[in-house]
Amino acid sequence: METRIYLNPKENEIEKAAECVRAGGLCVFPTETVFGLGANALDENAAKKIYEAKGRPSDNPLIVHLSEPVEAELYAYTTDDYYRLAKAFMPGPLTVIMKARDVIPKTVTGGLDTVAVRVPSYSVAHELIRKAGLPIAAPSANISGRPSPTRVEHVIEDMNGRADIILGGENCEVGVESTIITLCAQRPTVLRPGYITLGQLKTVCPDTVVSEAVLGKYEGQALSPGMRYKHYAPKAKVIILDGTQEAFYNAVPKSGDVGILCFDTDEKLKTLRNAKTYGAAKDSNMQAKMLFECLRSFDKDDTIKRIYARMPSDEGVGLAVLNRLIRAAGFNVRKV
Ligand code: AMP
Numbered sequence: 001m002e003t004r005i006y007l008n009p010k011e012n013e014i015e016k017a018a019e020c021v022r023a024g025g026l027c028v029f030p031t032e033t034v035f036g037l038g039a040n041a042l043d044e045n046a047a048k049k050i051y052e053a054k055g056r057p058s059d060n061p062l063i064v065h066l067s068e069p070v071e072a073e074l075y076a077y078t079t080d081d082y083y084r085l086a087k088a089f090m091p092g093p094l095t096v097i098m099k100a101r102d103v104i105p106k107t108v109t110g111g112l113d114t115v116a117v118r119v120p121s122y123s124v125a126h127e128l129i130r131k132a133g134l135p136i137a138a139p140s141a142n143i144s145g146r147p148s149p150t151r152v153e154h155v156i157e158d159m160n161g162r163a164d165i166i167l168g169g170e171n172c173e174v175g176v177e178s179t180i181i182t183l184c185a186q187r188p189t190v191l192r193p194g195y196i197t198l199g200q201l202k203t204v205c206p207d208t209v210v211s212e213a214v215l216g217k218y219e220g221q222a223l224s225p226g227m228r229y230k231h232y233a234p235k236a237k238v239i240i241l242d243g244t245q246e247a248f249y250n251a252v253p254k255s256g257d258v259g260i261l262c263f264d265t266d267e268k269l270k271t272l273r274n275a276k277t278y279g280a281a282k283d284s285n286m287q288a289k290m291l292f293e294c295l296r297s298f299d300k301d302d303t304i305k306r307i308y309a310r311m312p313s314d315e316g317v318g319l320a321v322l323n324r325l326i327r328a329a330g331f332n333v334r335k336v
């Protein structure tokens with residue numbers, strides 16, 4: 001298929017994209033987290049095209065994007081907690097899972113009886129959803145398994161020829177996908193960490209807990225199916241070395257096919273061959289913003305076969321960085 005690309009979409013181009021969504025097409029759009037690959041969330045066939053374009057397993061559900069929090073009434077059985085969370089964090093990088101109403105096709109929910117909703121803050125996303133007059137189902141706009149796209153170049157790499165329209169305009173400020181919280185468990189439960197931290201969620205829903213699946217291998221029933229798959233991976237194999245900078249330096253092979261993923265503040269590691277940095281050791285926000293871009297940049301050098309990565313902090317937004325990196329590494333973490 002021929003993909004129309006609007007790098008800095010004007011109003012009439014966003015209108016064209018909205019028409020495309022109404023007609024059952026696929027449209028990529030920027031959000032504050034990562035780029036999304038969107039389709040009409042009420043149209044089963046349109047949603048199916050998303051899975052095909054990404055090569056995504058059909059039991060991995062999509063997030064339904066809305067222009068206003070109150071629209072969730074139409075698609076989910078909302079609760080008081082939902083409105084408290086919406087008041088505090090929407091529009092913004094938070095996805096809330098509730099029991100779904102029947103209008104949402106099972107293709108969108110991956111067969112579950114729950115639905116995930118989110119209200120993105122970026123203006124292109126907001127305008128697209130508003131002009132379409134529909135909820136837009138959208139996962140990240142990458143080929144399944146690859147790092148999520150945070151710049152329009154990444155989207156063009158993965159989705160040119162697979163989506164009808166690509167909208168640019170803003171690169172992604174947060175850089176990792178939304179925090180996902182389910183309101184369908186005994187206590188509000190974080191299924192995927194993101195920019196909105198556990199501490200922030202607890203100020204609104206004090207009972208909130210973090211699912212064990214966030215840092216562990218997912219083996220239980222499908223609370224959040226996306227957590228089961230190896231994800232976010234560059235072409236080279238990723239190995240996380242958990243230890244001090246000195247121990248990392250001593251443990252890492254010094255051969256040519258090795259890449260190093262470390263922090264701006266790792267003075268000794270930065271000088272190693274093929275070293276890339278993605279923020280200071282204590283700057284989890286910058287790490288989140290740069291992680292996927294940095295992982296993708298290793299793909300440009302196909303002599304690199306193994307990437308040794310430093311272990312990020314598990315606090316605040318660090319938990320989101322660690323969650324993504326552990327999956328990029330297929331859970332390969334070694335103590336050094
Ligand atoms: P992506 O937008 O690519 O980050 O993928 C969306 C993720 O949201 C999926 O991988 C799921 O883990 C999660 N998700 C979406 N809907 C649900 C749901 N109804 N229940 C649990 N998790 C969901």
Ligand code: MG
Pocket residue numbers: 139140148
């Ligand atoms: Mg994704």
